[in-house]
Amino acid sequence: MKFECEKCQHEATVHLTEIINGQKIERHLCEQCAADEGITIKAQLPISKVIEELMLQSSAEKEFSDLRCNVCGISFLEFRRGGLLGCPNDYEAFEHVLVGLLERSHEGNSCHVGKVPINAAEGQRVQNELLRLRGQLAEAVGREDYEEAAALRDRVRYLSDGLHEEPK
Amino acid sequence: MNFADLSQHLAQWQKSPGQFSDVVISSRVRLARNLAGMSFLSRCSDRQVREISERLRTVLTGGALGEGAFYVDIAEADPLESQLLVERHLISRQHAEGNGPRGVAFTPDETVAVMVNEEDHLRMQVLAGDLQLEKCYERICQLDEKLEEHLTFAFSSRFGYLTACPTNVGTALRVSVMLHLPALKMTGQIEKVLRSARDMHLAVRGLYGEGTEAIGDLFQVSNQTTLGKSEEQIVSDFREQIVPGIIDYERSARAALLENRRAALEDRVCRAQAVMKSARLISSEEVLYLISQLRLGLSLNIISDITVETLNKLSLLTQPAHLQMHLGRSMSPSERGEARAELIREKLGEK
Numbered sequence: 260m261k262f263e264c265e266k267c268q269h270e271a272t273v274h275l276t277e278i279i280n281g282q283k284i285e286r287h288l289c290e291q292c293a294a295d296e297g298i299t300i301k302a303q304l305p306i307s308k309v310i311e312e313l314m315l316q317s318s319a320e321k322e323f324s325d326l327r328c329n330v331c332g333i334s335f336l337e338f339r340r341g342g343l344l345g346c347p348n349d350y351e352a353f354e355h356v357l358v359g360l361l362e363r364s365h366e367g368n369s370c371h372v373g374k375v376p377i378n379a380a381e382g383q384r385v386q387n388e389l390l391r392l393r394g395q396l397a398e399a400v401g402r403e404d405y406e407e408a409a410a411l412r413d414r415v416r417y418l419s420d421g422l423h424e425e426p427k
Numbered sequence: 428m429n430f431a432d433l434s435q436h437l438a439q440w441q442k443s444p445g446q447f448s449d450v451v452i453s454s455r456v457r458l459a460r461n462l463a464g465m466s467f468l469s470r471c472s473d474r475q476v477r478e479i480s481e482r483l484r485t486v487l488t489g490g491a492l493g494e495g496a497f498y499v500d501i502a503e504a505d506p507l508e509s510q511l512l513v514e515r516h517l518i519s520r521q522h523a524e525g526n527g528p529r530g531v532a533f534t535p536d537e538t539v540a541v542m543v544n545e546e547d548h549l550r551m552q553v554l555a556g557d558l559q560l561e562k563c564y565e566r567i568c569q570l571d572e573k574l575e576e577h578l579t580f581a582f583s584s585r586f587g588y589l590t591a592c593p594t595n596v597g598t599a600l601r602v603s604v605m606l607h608l609p610a611l612k613m614t615g616q617i618e619k620v621l622r623s624a625r626d627m628h629l630a631v632r633g634l635y636g637e638g639t640e641a642i643g644d645l646f647q648v649s650n651q652t653t654l655g656k657s658e659e660q661i662v663s664d665f666r667e668q669i670v671p672g673i674i675d676y677e678r679s680a681r682a683a684l685l686e687n688r689r690a691a692l693e694d695r696v697c698r699a700q701a702v703m704k705s706a707r708l709i710s711s712e713e714v715l716y717l718i719s720q721l722r723l724g725l726s727l728n729i730i731s732d733i734t735v736e737t738l739n740k741l742s743l744l745t746q747p748a749h750l751q752m753h754l755g756r757s758m759s760p761s762e763r764g765e766a767r768a769e770l771i772r773e774k775l776g777e778k
């Protein structure tokens with residue numbers, strides 16, 4: 260069920276139930292009006308807003324809107340609409356725009372300084388290899404080369420089972 | 428796993444009051460991970476989503492969570508069962524209401540839970556009562572390393588652990604505490620806390636997650652920044668600076684209330700107790716409101732004939748899915764109101 264904000268008619272996303280002497284009072288507010296009342300404060304703008312602002316600031320909007328990940332196929336505009344990325348490669352494909360976005364969301368930071376997987380280097384190699392194979396697989400299926408597709412599928416399965424060596 | 432059985436008990440972590448239990452209800456640490464070489468969920472084919480869920484289920488039930496771990500297939504679970512898991516904080520509401528092959532694995536004591544195919548392939552969490560963030564982090568770190576023996580996670584040296592939403596990337600670590608802040612709320616000082624939380628890049632939410640402030644004076648505070656700080660730093664900022672500051676503030680507000688408005692405070696607490704003991708129809712929201720008063724009364728020694736554990740139990744077992752599962756049938760809200768009041772009187776030893 261959708262509610263309108265009782266103060267400004269935007270969509271209400273904050274729903275409160277207060278009980279005063281057994282009287283139940285329901286209140287519905289949008290994020291902004293709730294924040295004005297000190298009810299709930301988000302330290303962070305919703306991701307869609309941050310993206311929007313970046314696009315407005317940027318003179319290169321055209322350039323952004325042409326961006327597309329060649330592994331999963333997501334376009335920058337689709338990401339902008341949904342707020343979720345399509346695959347690990349998008350961090351590279353959209354790096355240029357993402358850095359600004361990350362800095363906005365993470366106190367000015369855009370570099371990881373935390374924990375690293377035990378098998379980081381190996382993981383990176385497998386990750387790249389798998390992404391490449393999946394791309395080739397989609398192509399093979401596209402041109403109906405089922406023999407090639409079957410071979411590729413086997414290698415994908417082998418690698419993604421966590422066995423990090425090529426079948427001999 | 429037996430849901431009816433689950434619906435009658437408190438999780439182990441809710442039974443151990445500690446040094447800060449007058450203000451801190453629980454601590455939670457969460458890590459998000461995705462499998463290397465796979466798309467994030469929104470770009471996976473149905474078949475890939477199924478593959479991921481099967482593979483993760485195999486790893487999670489194959490010893491990664493220790494002996495006796497449970498796995499619930501959320502796609503197959505009935506809505507009441509999923510709702511029960513939400514009420515127990517084992518899955519998010521988003522996970523319960525999502526679609527496609529997905530699940531949750533958890534340890535019998537419910538301290539460790541791993542959601543499969545929520546927003547990321549894996550979302551693992553460790554829960555504890557009181558303020559125990561270091562312990563939670565240590566535990567989740569062990570789990571992460573254990574899983575790494577079987578799985579390769581998407582990682583980049585520049586951006587860290589890669590997540591579907593860029594707001595989680597880097598450490599992909601979310602640290603949060605659930606705080607009971609009735610005195611700050613009552614004295615109108617809560618706004619100051621919320622404002623300073625915003626200045627410290629923290630999110631503050633009500634009891635049941637995203638954008639909803641549940642009643643009961645319960646506030647969940649969590650970090651927003653996951654990139655550019657190490658895991659240890661995120662945990663220690665929280666543990667050493669942020670949370671102690673709020674605890675002190677709430678405690679002094681309580682002391683001031685007791686000194687300046689003792690009669691009003693006692694009246695509020697004792698009325699709440701009287702309503703709990705004698706109500707014949709009661710909603711779950713009202714229960715949370717009353718429990719908040721009782722929790723406050725208990726911490727200030729206004730009342731002493733009830734324990735924190737009983738209050739935790741009442742706030743959990745009176746929620747809709749718990750109540751219906753406990754009584755073994757689905758009920759209309761008004762039937763629930765009656766059953767809830769009866770359960771409370773029974774637990775409080777009233778007839």
Ligand SMILES: [Zn+2]
Binds near residue numbers: 268292
């Ligand atoms: Zn509004």
Ligand SMILES: [Zn+2]
Binds near residue numbers: 328347348
């Ligand atoms: Zn992609």
